[in-house]
Amino acid sequence: MNQAVQKQQPQENRQGAVLDAAATLFSKNGYEGTSMRDIASASGMLAGSIYCHFSSKEDIFLSVQREGIRQLSEAVNAAIDGISDPWERLENACAAHAKVLLDESDFAAVLLHVTPSRNRDVWDQLAALRDEYEQVFRQLVDDLSLPAGTNRKYLRLAILGALNWSHNWYRPGRDDPAEIARGMIRLFRIQLQEQA
Amino acid sequence: MNQAVQKQQPQENRQGAVLDAAATLFSKNGYEGTSMRDIASASGMLAGSIYCHFSSKEDIFLSVQREGIRQLSEAVNAAIDGISDPWERLENACAAHAKVLLDESDFAAVLLHVTPSRNRDVWDQLAALRDEYEQVFRQLVDDLSLPAGTNRKYLRLAILGALNWSHNWYRPGRDDPAEIARGMIRLFRIQLQEQA
Amino acid sequence: MNQAVQKQQPQENRQGAVLDAAATLFSKNGYEGTSMRDIASASGMLAGSIYCHFSSKEDIFLSVQREGIRQLSEAVNAAIDGISDPWERLENACAAHAKVLLDESDFAAVLLHVTPSRNRDVWDQLAALRDEYEQVFRQLVDDLSLPAGTNRKYLRLAILGALNWSHNWYRPGRDDPAEIARGMIRLFRIQLQEQA
């Protein structure tokens, strides 16, 4: 996976190294499939040493997800910056979303591992983070001119669902994230746009 | 959750009892969050006894998923039986898919727990099962009359993705699975149908 | 240490073996100084196997203490059985108490390791057990004819305290538990008996 967006501080930053390693492992093996020892050895330390930087495995998980959301937000915001056409804005946002999620960031990929955390606090924090991120898409959909009666909530949820779910069938060499996103948006765009 | 679709053989069928218990637990707590002891005690036996009926935890998982797919197939086929209008067929199929997935079957719900199984064999078997099930949707989409150039693959994947992902935001009392499905299909339908 | 009173069921009783081992280790090394692995290897099993019989380390600790109290009760009751003179009854009870505590039972010895358990439940249960056991002594002291104004509560607490504390200076070969107990009781007895 392309690490361009991923690395935080490549050297002399053990905390960043732990997060990098955790992101990669979580995204590949899931939360339960990744042990503290795995994370530790992948970041060149011993398991116990991790606790100098994070208070628990869940703390790491949460930090990874936070960073994933940060990267998504950043990419999406950059993608719509300076664009004024509403459909083009949405399409660009989705392309950026898909690219980061599927191809560029292990941090973001972890967001798709819907782990029903036993810990209620953690779950609530993550839900809040996700919700905040999706605000951008709420706005983008609201800005479209659509036929009266179009259910904008379903539109937004359908778009994000279609994109997020794609990591279940996406295959790196074969598919192209941006093209997937644009292709899907156009399914809605053509007709909804013409009608308006 | 409505158990109507769910129960296999109500009594004197220990194997069915194990699967029922496993489906409920897997769908609630995930694969790793469910122990063999949990499954055993929920089906009135001891952990060791399960191995009289299943060879491993993964075997149970696979059986649950198989049954989940069977239930989905059954419901979808029943929903389109006797209907001839292509869009109506698709809408009915999606409504059935959503209902079983979100509301009626713990077996089907387990399919949404995307567990990256360490075991390649298991993963391949599940992929094949899913793929077979999705054949129906491939056909349903192929049967639509659509404007030239419409990417039918993306259409199918978008629809299924949108529906499958909805279990991440669906809330039992508040939302209605069939309505979600029909609402989303209509986003595509109205215009595509007219334009074709 | 003399094991006569100690063994529960010498063979084919793994639960008893665990308790025996735990009693010996706890009495020698204390609660924190004894690991589950220590107990396991001393009873010929692996650490994990212990959990077939006990739910936690604290559960073992509590079971050991319970058995210690049972042994003390048994010995004390046997020692006063058939004796009618109140002072002789008290002396015999104390001699039995001291013998079991200092010399005969690792289970009883553990009672002297006042471990401030972090767990409130456990602490309460132990307090209740101890209290129940001390009822015998309450009765024995109440049965004495004593000079008016003698504080029977302090008398009881002083006797038990003196005996219990003796394990801090007692040395197996040099001292004799029964003699210690009788010697101490006599300090009170001679005069109090005459004066009454």
Next chain:
Amino acid sequence: MNQAVQKQQPQENRQGAVLDAAATLFSKNGYEGTSMRDIASASGMLAGSIYCHFSSKEDIFLSVQREGIRQLSEAVNAAIDGISDPWERLENACAAHAKVLLDESDFAAVLLHVTPSRNRDVWDQLAALRDEYEQVFRQLVDDLSLPAGTNRKYLRLAILGALNWSHNWYRPGRDDPAEIARGMIRLFRIQLQEQA
């Protein structure tokens, strides 16, 4: 707990701060229940920094106990100073002993946590310290006029045992240390004294 006797050097004395913190924590949570980090953070430093002042955790423990004994000695000596009646001297000494132990000094309270140290050296040093402290009581008991044949060793050990053990049932608001001590001494005093 009353800190009057306790504080060593209130400020700018890190070593004293560490000991104060350690005494409080050891007396409340025991030796194993107190971590170096606990001690460090309670004395406003980090775990590593403690090693500038003490060579090990056991070193701290020993220092605390030493200070506890010093405080006990000081209080006992002050309590018998200028008193000539032997029984009154003993009673005063015991009252002082009980007050410091139960109510006034966390340092002294630690002495009652009988931790069977794995380290033989440490254990021997502590035994020597205790023994030296108990010399006062040996003398006080020797000075009593008692009936011939009275076992003075048992008398001393019974008195100290009764008092030391009282921390197992003593409750701050309800009981009064000095009264406990005087009440118990009187149990011996009345009769032994009269007989002499």
Next chain:
DNA sequence: AATGAATGAGGCTTCATTCAT
């Protein structure tokens, strides 16, 4: 078919201590 004791590996975490800065 079922039991239940046992295994052996591995889980997360804590801890006293060290050491370069």
Next chain:
DNA sequence: GATGAATGAAGCCTCATTCAT
């Protein structure tokens, strides 16, 4: 004197699985 990151061992406990009965 003090820091704080790191160590390495050890802690309790859970788990999927096995097997004699």
